Amino acid sequence: MTPAELTLAAAADAIRERRLSPVELLESVLDRVEEVDRDLGAYVTVTADRARRAALAAEAEAAAGRLRGPLHGIPMGLKDLIDVAGTATSASSRVRDGHRADADSTVAARLAEAGAVLVGKTHTHEFAYGLTTPQTRNARDRDRVAGGSSGGSAVAVASGTATFALGTDTGGSIRVPAALNGVVGLKPTYGLVPRHGVTSLSWSLDHVGPITRTVEDAALVLPALTGHDPRDPASVPAPALHHPGPDPDLTGLRVGVPRNFYFDHVDPEVEAAVRGAVDRLRDLGARLTEVEIPLTRYVQAVQWGLMVPEATAYHERTLRDVPDRYADDVRVLLEAGELMSAGDHLRAQRARTLMRREWARLLTDVDVIAAPTVPLTAVPSGRETVTWPDGTAETVSDAYVRLSAPANITGVPALTVPVGRDGDGLPIGMQLLGRPFEEAVLLRAGHAYERSAPAWTSPGTLHLTD
Numbered sequence: 001m002t003p004a005e006l007t008l009a010a011a012a013d014a015i016r017e018r019r020l021s022p023v024e025l026l027e028s029v030l031d032r033v034e035e036v037d038r039d040l041g042a043y044v045t046v047t048a049d050r051a052r053r054a055a056l057a058a059e060a061e062a063a064a065g066r067l068r069g070p071l072h073g074i075p076m077g078l079k080d081l082i083d084v085a086g087t088a089t090s091a092s093s094r095v096r097d098g099h100r101a102d103a104d105s106t107v108a109a110r111l112a113e114a115g116a117v118l119v120g121k122t123h124t125h126e127f128a129y130g131l132t133t134p135q136t137r138n139a140r141d142r143d144r145v146a147g148g149s150s151g152g153s154a155v156a157v158a159s160g161t162a163t164f165a166l167g168t169d170t171g172g173s174i175r176v177p178a179a180l181n182g183v184v185g186l187k188p189t190y191g192l193v194p195r196h197g198v199t200s201l202s203w204s205l206d207h208v209g210p211i212t213r214t215v216e217d218a219a220l221v222l223p224a225l226t227g228h229d230p231r232d233p234a235s236v237p238a239p240a241l242h243h244p245g246p247d248p249d250l251t252g253l254r255v256g257v258p259r260n261f262y263f264d265h266v267d268p269e270v271e272a273a274v275r276g277a278v279d280r281l282r283d284l285g286a287r288l289t290e291v292e293i294p295l296t297r298y299v300q301a302v303q304w305g306l307m308v309p310e311a312t313a314y315h316e317r318t319l320r321d322v323p324d325r326y327a328d329d330v331r332v333l334l335e336a337g338e339l340m341s342a343g344d345h346l347r348a349q350r351a352r353t354l355m356r357r358e359w360a361r362l363l364t365d366v367d368v369i370a371a372p373t374v375p376l377t378a379v380p381s382g383r384e385t386v387t388w389p390d391g392t393a394e395t396v397s398d399a400y401v402r403l404s405a406p407a408n409i410t411g412v413p414a415l416t417v418p419v420g421r422d423g424d425g426l427p428i429g430m431q432l433l434g435r436p437f438e439e440a441v442l443l444r445a446g447h448a449y450e451r452s453a454p455a456w457t458s459p460g461t462l463h464l465t466d
Helices: 008-016 022-040 048-063 106-113 151-159 175-181 215-225 268-283 296-314 316-321 328-337 342-362 396-402 405-410 439-452
Strands: 043-046 075-079 117-122 164-169 184-187 207-212 254-258 287-291 368-372 385-387 393-395 414-421 427-434
Touching: 008 022, 008 215, 022 043, 022 048, 022 075, 022 117, 022 151, 043 151, 048 117, 075 106, 075 151, 106 117, 106 215, 117 151, 151 164, 151 175, 151 207, 164 175, 164 184, 164 215, 175 184, 175 414, 175 427, 184 215, 184 439, 207 215, 215 414, 215 439, 254 268, 268 287, 268 368, 268 414, 268 427, 268 439, 296 316, 296 328, 296 342, 296 396, 296 405, 316 328, 342 405, 368 439, 385 396, 393 396, 405 427, 414 439, 427 439
Parallel strands: 075 117, 075 164, 254 287, 254 368
Antiparallel strands: 043 117, 164 207, 184 207, 184 414, 368 427, 385 393, 414 427
């Protein structure tokens, strides 16, 4: 096993115990970038020289006994919506040609302070406005979509070209690619992680969060990101965050299993894997309860009614000045936003208020809701539609966003964990949703599952293949 294959937790232990240096870890990751990223396309740009300087500084501090914490010397990728001073924030778009960030985003500054080492900026679907990230190939099958819009970050983690990464999630853009590539993705509670210096898609739905190989790793990254930042009007003070610990006992945990919505129009192999994972939570002591998901008929309309006009407002000037620099699919969506009325947006906001109230009521009866992350595994690149056995058809993007959008609309935290593979060997993810600011509960449940699950269901420590 190479250092690039280590989980964050294992790498942090090795650095702390002086069995591995940050320089050795980084060089292993950069070697892996050289081997595979030409084919995978996870990175927009690799900042190797900058990374080597940071790793040398981290090594000097480690030698002097000045470890900054578990992220000290750990190589990371940042989705290329996240500003890093002196580097481009391209948003994977020609609109940003020649751009350089003047200052670090809040999350980039906090990760640098924690000692993490930036390997590079990862691809996104242009301006995060899509669910496939067409520039990037799936880490498990290069003929399949990576998922989006944080596809580059998920593929970097899954392929060993970053030990962890950050993505953003507006309708599932952390959880979808994490599930499709067999890694862990956490969308925190709305407002928990500041978004200052992060290019917006939809300010009232956007979240920043970690993509990692294990739930334990996500629990190590999250505390470095949280804490109030007045430059983000939605930012809130961080509650105490607890490491999930080694005990897989879930006695007393109330897990809601949806009887509607989350298992509708879902591939049978996905459903079987997720229900099997839910049964494992029960075997660990959790108490399962069937629940009714409220107001499901409004999910798609509310998601689009909030996101589309907010995205169009953000791009108003450049859409007018340089429309030809946008990809066709994104430009059409932005132009469609100009046709939506203020009344449509206000109705979506009112519906969101009702959905938040009903979800809060639901989450007084259970601690966690367990459901599929996405209704189907990674589709072949270029496939545009899905047709279900009852004849219902939907676009691939609509299918991927359908089960993840409720957590963005309501702002509740959501964690995706690998729970198996389909007949083609493609990863399947289970989504855990909980009460606002109770990430610790999700991490506890996910970590307990991870520790007890068969080895093949979760990447754990990677065994890389080219």
